[in-house]
Every structure is written in structure tokens, then in C-alpha cells.
Amino acid sequence: MSVGETAPVDDQTRETGKLLKRVPGRARPQKEALREFEKAVAELRQRYQPVFWPLFVPEPKDMFRWRVQLECGCTREVYTRGEDKYPDDRSYLDLITRCRLPSGEYWCTTDHGRTQKPYRDIVEWVDRKVTEFPADPEEPEYDWMDAEDWAKIRKPEPHSSAFWRVKLACGHYAQVCTDVDWKPENGPRLVSEERIEEIRRDFEESWAAEGHTGWPHEGPERDHIRKMIDLRWPRPEPERDCFTCTHVRRITGYQRIGWLVSKTSPAPAPSPNIDRKKIAARLAAAEAEVQRLRKQLDNPDDA
Ligand SMILES: [Zn+2]
Ligand SMILES: [Zn+2]
Incomplete structure (x- = not known):
């Protein structure tokens, strides 16, 4: 574990120490x-x-x-x-x-083992970083994509995206990408009623035709798609899958x-009286020396 992880938790309401118990195994040396x-x-x-x-x-x-x-x-x-x-x-x-x-x-x-990431509501848009990208190449960037599909999504000019750090309802953080001009107060952008019906039909057909093999599989991801269709395909989405939860x-x-470092019994503290005595003696000697030097200055012939 890292040693830098010692930030205190400001939760005064929790009962501390309630989980003290015997933990199996042994401590290392x-x-x-x-x-x-x-x-x-x-x-x-x-x-x-x-x-x-x-x-x-x-x-x-x-x-x-x-x-x-x-x-x-x-x-x-x-x-x-x-x-x-x-x-x-x-x-x-x-x-x-x-x-x-x-x-x-x-x-x-x-x-x-692998577990599916649960989707969690975004409860806070914390901060963001804008990243610049060059123009996309003319040829598809992905082996599996044909030129026609690539032409639809390709960005021919240099472009930028905002990468937000968001806090999720589970208390964990994740990253969400948005357009640079989007702000949380704008709320998500929705597609038209006609467009969402097309999207719904496309997904339902693909799931019906391929049964359980259609993408995404039955489970949290498909539930998420259904929810986004019901919400008219919001961008950015109001929830995010949480890797940390897994x-x-x-x-x-x-x-x-x-x-971590054995506590040895501390050396006895020096008695304050002894210290005072020593200091008083040194002071007296210094004062005597000053007096002697003064006298010497006043009466140089006495030296
Ligand atoms: Zn474990
Ligand atoms: Zn989480």
C-alpha cells in the first residue's frame, strides 16, 4: 500500500472502533x-x-x-x-x-473474477480538462469499420473534447467526455421524438434477431440502453458504469x-533545575569577564 493515503475522514457521526476483532493470519515482520x-x-x-x-x-x-x-x-x-x-x-x-x-x-x-460494472447516477460534475485532437485520418481508424460508416463519424478538422471528473452516487469518481461548449447547467441534449423511435426500433430488432447474443447482452448494459432510450438518448448521459465498484x-x-517504529522508553528529561544552575553559572562567568574587560578599558595601565 502507499503511505501517502492518510487523509482523515470528517465523519464524526460514525462509531469508531466498532470493527475491532481477531483478523486471521499473521503480521509480517x-x-x-x-x-x-x-x-x-x-x-x-x-x-x-x-x-x-x-x-x-x-x-x-x-x-x-x-x-x-x-x-x-x-x-x-x-x-x-x-x-x-x-x-x-x-x-x-x-x-x-x-x-x-x-x-x-x-x-x-x-x-x-470478472463482474459487470454497475451503472450509477452522476451526482456531481467536479472539474474538467480540455484535450485537443488533430483531424481524423481519411482511412477508418478501426479495422472492423467500413469506409462508409467511418465517413459518417470522421472529424475532418482538428477538434477538442472536455473530459469531466464526475462523482457518482456510490461515492466513487469516473470520467465522462462531453463537447467543449457543454456545461452542467445546460442539462443533457436530447434527440428528436422521430430519431429516438428509430434508435429504439434498431435496438429492439437487433436484440430480437440475435436473441441473447445481441449487443449489449442482457444485463446492466442492456438495461442502461433501455433507460437511455426512455430518456430520449441524453448526451451526456446522466449515469455512468463504475469500475471502482467492482x-x-x-x-x-x-x-x-x-x-511501525518500536517505542523505546524515552531518556529521562534533564531536570530544569540543573539546567538553570548551569545557565546561571555561565551567565555569572560571562558577566565577570565583561566587568574585567571594562576595567581593563578604563584603566589600560592596570593590565
Ligand atoms: Zn479481496
Ligand atoms: Zn462505484
């Missing part, structure tokens, strides 16, 4: 964990200027180790800043979008391992 953490810290230090280190680069001595169990049964090691925080007090990273996951979720890297799992339990 502390030395190994520390070596890996220090390597990641070194990489973060290269990425940020020193002025930002206190913000973005965690100190190994502040980190507390936990084993967490996910709903898929997988176990992982995570860190919290200090022992009073719990693994579901913080958010983890979406490994594809690099955005924060909702608290209590963790990206499982185990291959649990990879994240809820944290179902956690167990303490210990500090």
Missing part, C-alpha cells in the same frame, strides 16, 4: 514493514518540495500498524496516524482514478499490530 514504508517515504520526498513534507510525507514514528479484513475475506496491512485512530477513520486511494474512496472501503487487488470491498474487521 516489523523490519520488512518499516523497510517498505521508508522506501515509499523516500519516493514521496522526491515528489514534493521539502516545504510540503509536513503535509504529504508521513513520519514512520507516527504510524500505527493494523491488519484489516475485507468483506471478500482478503486481509491487508494498513497504517493510521497514531494508535487512537481506527482503519475506518481514514480514507484510502482508488488505485485507478487516484481519488479518495468513501471511508470504510478499500481497493482489493486480488483477482476475484474492485472495492468494505472493511469488515481490524486488529492492532503495533507501532
Whole structure:
């Protein structure tokens, strides 16, 4: 796991620590964990200027180790800043979008087999980047496309598109492409009543003729097409399939391992009295020296 994923979660209403339990398996050796953490810290230090280190680069001595169990049964090691925080007090990273996951979720890297991406409503158009493209080539860009179809969609001039980061109802982020002049307040563009009837007929015919093999297959994708037809083919679409949903799992339990850097008993603090005495003695000596030098200046013959 990356060490930079320690953003706190501002959800004060959650009952923290309620998932403490025995997590099966064993923690790896502390030395190994520390070596890996220090390597990641070194990489973060290269990425940020020193002025930002206190913000973005965690100190190994502040980190507390936990084993967490996910709903898929997988176990992982995570860190919290200090022992009073719990693994579901913080958010983890979406490994594809690099955005924060909702608290209590963790990206499982185990291959649990293919699952269909669920469609989620877009709840926020967060920000966008405009990308410029050169004119499309004269020949079809795709092997499977014939020249006639290519001519219909080919853009003969340089063009640009806006790539939006959107937040979905599940709390995850995805990307949606729109025309550059489109704004969220415009709402989606719809096709005419006549055009949507053509689209509906084309899909229904293809699904009827090919049965279960028609594109897209019966399932979330075909349900999505049906919904878009009912909404008169909105562009941009009001929902998006969520890849993150197929990879994240809820944290179902956690167990303490210990500090990443062993806490040795601190050396006894120097007594403030001793320090004061030493300083007072040095001050007295300095004052005596000043007096001696003054005298010497006033009476140079006494030297
Ligand atoms: Zn898993
Ligand atoms: Zn999602």
C-alpha cells in the first residue's frame, strides 16, 4: 500500500472502533514493514518540495500498524496516524482514478473474477480538462469499420473534447467526455421524438434477431440502453458504469499490530533545575569577564 493515503475522514457521526476483532493470519515482520514504508517515504520526498513534507510525507514514528479484513475475506496491512485512530477513520486511494474512496472501503487487488460494472447516477460534475485532437485520418481508424460508416463519424478538422471528473452516487469518481461548449447547467441534449423511435426500433430488432447474443447482452448494459432510450438518448448521459465498484470491498474487521517504529522508553528529561544552575553559572562567568574587560578599558595601565 502507499503511505501517502492518510487523509482523515470528517465523519464524526460514525462509531469508531466498532470493527475491532481477531483478523486471521499473521503480521509480517516489523523490519520488512518499516523497510517498505521508508522506501515509499523516500519516493514521496522526491515528489514534493521539502516545504510540503509536513503535509504529504508521513513520519514512520507516527504510524500505527493494523491488519484489516475485507468483506471478500482478503486481509491487508494498513497504517493510521497514531494508535487512537481506527482503519475506518481514514480514507484510502482508488488505485485507478487516484481519488479518495468513501471511508470504510478499500481497493482489493486480488483477482476475484470478472463482474459487470454497475451503472450509477452522476451526482456531481467536479472539474474538467480540455484535450485537443488533430483531424481524423481519411482511412477508418478501426479495422472492423467500413469506409462508409467511418465517413459518417470522421472529424475532418482538428477538434477538442472536455473530459469531466464526475462523482457518482456510490461515492466513487469516473470520467465522462462531453463537447467543449457543454456545461452542467445546460442539462443533457436530447434527440428528436422521430430519431429516438428509430434508435429504439434498431435496438429492439437487433436484440430480437440475435436473441441473447445481441449487443449489449442482457444485463446492466442492456438495461442502461433501455433507460437511455426512455430518456430520449441524453448526451451526456446522466449515469455512468463504475469500475471502482467492482474492485472495492468494505472493511469488515481490524486488529492492532503495533507501532511501525518500536517505542523505546524515552531518556529521562534533564531536570530544569540543573539546567538553570548551569545557565546561571555561565551567565555569572560571562558577566565577570565583561566587568574585567571594562576595567581593563578604563584603566589600560592596570593590565
Ligand atoms: Zn479481496
Ligand atoms: Zn462505484
